Amino acid sequence: MKKFLALILIATVIFGCNTSSNTEENILNTEQLVIASETTVKGQRLSLIADQPIKNVIFMIGDGTGIAQLYSGQLQEVGPNGYLHAQRLPITGIVKTHAEDDLITDSASGATAYSCGIKTKNGVIAQDSDGNECVTLLELSQKAGMKTGLVATSGVTHATPASFATHIDSRNKYSEIAEQLVESEVDVILGGGLEYFLPLDSAGSNRADQLNLLSNFEEQGYAIVLNRQAMIEENSDKIVGLFSPGGLPSENRIPSLSEMTSKAVENLSSKENGFFLMVEGSQIDWGGHANNTPYVLREVKDFDDAIGVVLSFAEQNPGTLVIITSDHETGGMTINGVNRENTVVDIAWASTGHTGTPIPLMAYGPHAVEFSGWWDNTDIGKKVADLLGFENFPLVLTEGN
Ligand SMILES: [Zn+2]
Numbered sequence: 412m413k414k415f416l417a418l419i420l421i422a423t424v425i426f427g428c429n430t431s432s433n434t435e436e437n438i439l440n441t442e443q444l445v446i447a448s449e450t451t452v453k454g455q456r457l458s459l460i461a462d463q464p465i466k467n468v469i470f471m472i473g474d475g476t477g478i479a480q481l482y483s484g485q486l487q488e489v490g491p492n493g494y495l496h497a498q499r500l501p502i503t504g505i506v507k508t509h510a511e512d513d514l515i516t517d518s519a520s521g522a523t524a525y526s527c528g529i530k531t532k533n534g535v536i537a538q539d540s541d542g543n544e545c546v547t548l549l550e551l552s553q554k555a556g557m558k559t560g561l562v563a564t565s566g567v568t569h570a571t572p573a574s575f576a577t578h579i580d581s582r583n584k585y586s587e588i589a590e591q592l593v594e595s596e597v598d599v600i601l602g603g604g605l606e607y608f609l610p611l612d613s614a615g616s617n618r619a620d621q622l623n624l625l626s627n628f629e630e631q632g633y634a635i636v637l638n639r640q641a642m643i644e645e646n647s648d649k650i651v652g653l654f655s656p657g658g659l660p661s662e663n664r665i666p667s668l669s670e671m672t673s674k675a676v677e678n679l680s681s682k683e684n685g686f687f688l689m690v691e692g693s694q695i696d697w698g699g700h701a702n703n704t705p706y707v708l709r710e711v712k713d714f715d716d717a718i719g720v721v722l723s724f725a726e727q728n729p730g731t732l733v734i735i736t737s738d739h740e741t742g743g744m745t746i747n748g749v750n751r752e753n754t755v756v757d758i759a760w761a762s763t764g765h766t767g768t769p770i771p772l773m774a775y776g777p778h779a780v781e782f783s784g785w786w787d788n789t790d791i792g793k794k795v796a797d798l799l800g801f802e803n804f805p806l807v808l809t810e811g812n
Pocket of ligand 1: 475696697
């Protein structure tokens with residue numbers, strides 16, 4: 412009998428875990444990470460600051476970024492005793508991320524939870540699951556007279572930036588999202604995705620029609636910049652910067668996320684009314700899907716450098732609330748062992764997709780303390796709206812309202 416029970420136990424261990432969509436070969440796909448031999452501290456740990464009216468909100472999303480992605484980035488870049496910029500904020504929270512129709516969210520539903528404060532189906536951009544548009548934090552900020560910006564290392568038509576300024580039933584309708592961005596009146600839009608703004612007969616276009624959205628942007632009063640130098644020199648009120656056909660290259664990225672973020676902050680802070688800026692480290696997720704540890708770590712560094720830019724602005728402008736979080740974890744990444752000398756870590760991956768593991772949030776600035784604790788992702792959007800004095804949020808537009 413004992414033998415029989417032992418057999419059942421072994422069978423459970425072998426087969427019991429294999430109930431997810433993962434195949435056995437991509438579970439425990441391990442890679443090695445070399446730990447930094449010197450300790451680096453990227454800046455002072457920040458303190459709580461006195462509550463005061465919030466003038467600016469900078470909402471940063473590391474797509475696919477869980478605790479292991481950040482901690483791996485720490486080990487490689489600043490060593491076990493160092494601190495990344497992401498680790499300097501005084502408040503941390505934990506965010507649960509499920510979509511309306513799935514325990515595991517995608518980036519469209521995940522970003523809509525933040526931008527609109529509602530649950531929706533995976534794949535849907537700033538609409539409820541019946542196809543009704545929801546009003547976003549960015550749109551309410553515009554109504555309140557604030558400047559607005561979107562910065563991403565993916566195409567700017569990708570799910571996360573799109574969910575703050577456009578409304579559509581499928582994240583894959585990139586051409587329509589591009590058309591909506593032209594009409595969005597977002598003051599600063601920086602990232603990749605040029606292919607959806609060029610007419611069909613232009614080299615590098617991915618559109619099926621002859622719309623030239625760069626011309627349309629110009630008609631709306633935007634300056635268009637297509638390289639780093641032009642971006643740095645451009646001082647127009649409204650700027651669109653598109654620096655690659657699709658996502659920005661991960662290696663030798665020009666401009667970097669921190670350079671784009673720096674430009675956005677410089678532009679948006681030039682007016683009195685304050686601003687709402689969303690910055691996405693888009694490709695931490697892509698590295699996770701590929702179970703590619705060096706890719707993830709390169710992207711965590713790029714994101715963290717941008718966090719550094721944001722924190723130094725926020726320190727000098729105390730009415731700035733900084734929220735740094737993610738939309739979901741990607742890859743089931745974990746720290747799985749270390750060699751005897753404590754110099755090399757095994758990174759293990761449990762999935763090539765998104766996971767349902769709750770994700771970290773860090774906050775700094777006025778009212779940051781209110782972001783401590785466990786949250787549903789929609790409640791983060793609601794909290795930001797509340798702090799900015801936006802009434803009637805969440806708001807889904809149906810006939811009759
Ligand atoms: Zn993803």
